[in-house]
Amino acid sequence: MGGGLINLKYCQHWDETFCKFLKGLASHKPLVLCADLNMAHEEIALCNPKGSEKNAGFTPQEQQGFRKPLQAVPLNDSFRHLYPNMAYAYTSWTYMTNTQS
Numbered sequence: 001m002g003g004g005l006i007n008l009k010y011c012q013h014w015d016e017t018f019c020k021f022l023k024g025l026a027s028h029k030p031l032v033l034c035a036d037l038n039m040a041h042e043e044i045a046l047c048n049p050k051g052s053e054k055n056a057g058f059t060p061q062e063q064q065g066f067r068k069p070l071q072a073v074p075l076n077d078s079f080r081h082l083y084p085n086m087a088y089a090y091t092s093w094t095y096m097t098n099t100q101s
Contacts, residue, residue, distance in 0.1 A: 005056055015065035019072055026073045033075055041066040042080065047090055 025031050040058050043049035052058040069075060083089060 005059065007056070008059070008061060011062060012065055015068060019069040022069050022073050022075070031073060031075070037066065039063075039066045041070070041077070044080070044085070044087070045090060 022031065022033065038057055039062055040046050040049075040052075041063050046052050046058060049058065053060070056062070070077070079089075
């Protein structure tokens with residue numbers, strides 16, 4: 001699969017820990033998260049979603065791990081909130097396959 005997904009178990013552990021951390025913060029005050037998490041959780045964020053399903057950053061396991069804190073806290077993908085159907089406005093790029101060129 002992709003680059004071997006050698007960090008998948010670590011990423012899944014990080015997702016769980018990060019979700020708990022965000023929920024803890026959100027229980028005390030309003031929360032805004034500004035971050036580049038190197039992950040695409042929707043097909044519309046990628047130029048070639050079908051060809052990327054086995055690549056790190058877009059596997060079903062990673063998508064599920066990314067969606068969990070979005071739903072649990074809850075948080076919104078601000079770009080997709082403002083432009084839910086805007087095609088060709090890719091929000092996820094990988095340096096590994098030279099997708100930006």
